[in-house]
Amino acid sequence: MLSLEQLSQMVKVHLGLYSYADGIQHRCKWDIRESNMSGRGLFATEDIASGEVLFVDRPLIRGPRSGNIAPRGCTVCNLQCDSLFKCGKCSLLLCSDVCQNSEIHSEDCRVITGWDIKVCIEEVDDTLLSRTLTPIRALLLCEDDKKLMSLLQANTQSQHGSEITYLKQYFDIPEDDEQLLILACRTLDTNAFQIATAYGKREVSMRGLYPVAGLMNHTCVPNTRYCYNSNYQMTVKAVKPILAGTEIFTSYTGTLWGTPARRLHLYKTKHFWCKCDRCADPMERGTLLAALKCYSHDCPGSLLPTDPLNAKCSWQCLDCRLKVPAKYISVLQNALGSLMSSLDFENVDQLENFLLYRAGNHIPKTNQIVVDLQCRLIWEIGEGEGLHWNELSESRLALKENLCRGTLRTVAALGAGDAHLRGLLLYHLHAALAERARRLPPQYEELKAEIESTIEQAYNILEGDISAPPDLELRYRYLGPGCDKPHQERFFILDA
């Protein structure tokens, strides 16, 4: 078996930090060690400052995600569009002659047409082919990259790799290829990251196998964030100071999900029950993201798990101390699920109405469902169809500002540091404040400091991130600190 030292060296060659040819090793501030969490992990070898880049990883393979309900898109440019057609030779989905004649497609097509086909080519399920394309691309890797892939953890539960059984309905896949495909599926399911797409672009969701990032273990309040550039490179940065000797973590779940939802997701997808400090704290650092309304009708209190590390524990009301067994909690959670599925998430009027006037009857305002609705409204108000800045009522503008402030408080209470979500929320708060100042110029002096500091902090967090709002930099230049243009000119970008 390969030692950690050898793995470290392979990883550093992959990152371009180590060259076998001249034996030069560039410095980096972390190493791979045995982790108390599980298997191996990344550890800081020196103190790392907040915002520092830890590494820039590139994917061994990338391509569409494996979910059943993934929308259809071009397998070369990833765009979801109306002009999709199937390649006549391999059945992969494409959107144009350019994509069909591309090198990416000719390689994909070469692998698939190399297998004997069992049915007529038109009968091949293009959705299944898209779902299996990322592991198929593992067959194109050079030997060194195949070796690096094989060194990553690969969970072997039966769900991982089952898509290859379906693929075999259509193709006679040689044994060696099949083994590598199954390994790639397992390795991807254990390690892959969803790749963010450009802001507002209609692309299919993609995943990438980033071997260095894949060595990071999970905690529910991680000390890093990551972002992508247009070449699919992933930059991992510290979101808070990381002391030498400390483990470097990422998160495999949503930041604003409550503990039961996060733990169940981690168990189903990554096969472990998280026991981090946040999971162990019934109050989730005061955020109460999992809280449910007390079972007792006349009590305004919130129910929380008595022992969050035990999925079958009873819940207790913070006010009246009523204890509710786990089976009734599931009933409550299912009822909430049904209530939410009755909402039309595209309809901002309906969401706003539900949030302001109905949600409180069913759910505490700290619950993750309410927080999720709040975020949906934040992202839409000012940007969505019919909700552009010049179309907004005063009350909607004020609502956006309040929702941003409330969600920023939740993110801060969690101790998430300069997480990506904080950057986005600061950007949206800035945008709401700038719109207020544009409408009421006399208020500008009062708002100026906050307009400047929110866009500066947002810029520092989101700079270089492909999913950042496209006007981030312009806003930073015109509305951030240090701009020497007169007031009216600074605001011209909002009118543009």
Ligand SMILES: C[S@@+](CC[C@H](N)C(=O)[O-])C[C@H]1O[C@@H](n2cnc3c(N)ncnc32)[C@H](O)[C@@H]1O
């Ligand atoms: C992407 S790998 C992380 C690196 C892995 N430890 C290794 O040795 O390659 C993900 C797997 O690591 C394990 N893991 C990660 N974080 C964990 C945690 N907080 N607690 C328990 N297991 C964890 C789980 O088995 C999970 O499926």
